[in-house]
Amino acid sequence: MLERSLVVSAPGKVILHGEHAVVHGKVALAVALDLRTFLRLRPGGGGSVTVRLPGVGVAASWDTPRLRALRSGFSADFDESKSPSVEQLDTLREFAGITAESSAPESLATLAFLYMCLAISAKYGDVPSVDIIVWSELPTGAGLGSSAAYSVCLAAALLTACGAIACPLAEGESTARWTEEELSLINSWAFQGERVIHGNPSGVDNAVGTWGGALRYQSGKITSLKRVPTLRILLTNTKVPRSTKVLVAGVKDKILKFPAIMNPVLDSISAISQECQSVLEAMPGNPSPEYYPVLEELFDINQHHLNVMGVGHPSLDRLCHVTASHGLHSKLTGAGGGGCGITLLRPDTSPLAVEAAKRDLCACGFECWETNIGAPGVTLHSSSSLKADVLHALSMS
Ligand SMILES: Nc1ncnc2c1ncn2[C@@H]1O[C@H](COP(=O)(O)OP(=O)(O)OP(=O)(O)O)[C@@H](O)[C@H]1O
C-alpha cells in the first residue's frame, strides 16, 4: 500500500472529427488539450475513504469496513475487461443514496468513484484508506472530455495506491509517466469509469486522456498521428448544459429507426476523419494557408452531418453563423447538444479578425479562448512542480 501522497493529472480532449460515429466503429481523430484535471491522493490513517469533488459539489466519506462489506456482497469478479453490471451499479446507487434515474453530475461522479475504488481494490488488494481531492481546469459536461480526464486520474491514482502499477516519480523529478503496459492498464480501468458515466462510450476520450498527443481511434485501435502541424484552434463554450449519455443514446435510437439513412452518414464521417488525417500528415510543421480550404470544408460537412444525427443545438448554429461572418469555419466537438464548438484559425487569419470573432461570440454569452493541442497524457507530479492555482485548489498551498 502506498505510503506517500501523490498528484496525478490527465488532459481533456478535442475531437476534430468522428464524434458519435466512433461509438459505432468509425474512425475518430482527437487531440489532447492543455486543460487538465488534477487529483491528489493522500494515504489516510483513519480507516476511511474520503473524496472531495468540488467541481460537482461532492464531499463524502465512507468507512473502509463498510466498503469491504459492500464489495464482498458482489458475486461477480471485478476486472478491467468487464463492464460494470446493472446489479453492481444498482447496489452502489442504493449504498450512496442515489436514485436510479439520476444522471446529475454529482451522482455519476460518486458512482464512478465507488465503482472504480471497489473494483480496483478487489482485484489488486484491500480497500485503501485514502483521502482524495479532484480539481479540474476543464468545464464539466461541455464536450472536452471532463469525464474521461476524471476517470483516467482515478484509475492512475487508485492503481498506484493499490500497488498494481509503480509510482515512477524519482526524488528530485518534477513529472513522470508510466510504462506503455501500465498506461494500457490505466486506460482499461478508465474506460470502465467512462462506462459508468456514459453508458456506452467508444473509449476515444480515455485513450486521449491516457496517451495525450494526437490520436486516430477506431474500435479500440489507437494510433498516434505520424505528424501533427501546429493548428490554431479557437474553443467556444456555449455554456448550454447537456449529457453525453443522453446524446449517445439518442443517436443510437436514430440509427435503429432509420438504418439505411443514418449508416451512410456514419460512413461519410469516417471518410472525413480519414481525409483529415491525410491532410494533417501531409502538412509541414508550420503550414502555409494552402492546406486550409480542405480542412475548413471538412469542418462544414461534418457539422451538417452532426445536425442530421440530431446532436446539434441552436447555440451551436449561432456559433457557426457568427464565426462564418468573420470568414471562419466551426463545428461542434464532443457529444454536442450544446457544450463546445471548435473554430479553425488559419495562419493568415488576422489577429483583428480573431478578436472581432471572439467579441461577437462573447456577446452571445459564450466563453472562448485559443488553445494549444497535443498535450501530454496522464502524468504524475511532484508538488513543487505544480502551479500556485493547482496547489491551492488541491489544498496544498
Ligand atoms: N472535475 C470533476 N470532478 C468530478 N466529476 C467530474 C468532473 N468532471 C467531470 N465529471 C463527471 O463527468 C460528467 C460529465 O461527463 P460528460 O461525458 O457528460 O461530459 P464531458 O466528458 O465533459 O463531455 P464529452 O463526453 O462530450 O467530451 C459529470 O456529470 C461528472 O459526473
Ligand SMILES: C[C@@](O)(CCO)CC(=O)[O-]
Ligand atoms: C460522443 C462521443 O463520440 C464523444 C464524446 O466526447 C462519445 C464517445 O465516443 O464515447
Ligand SMILES: [Mg+2]
Ligand atoms: Mg465525457
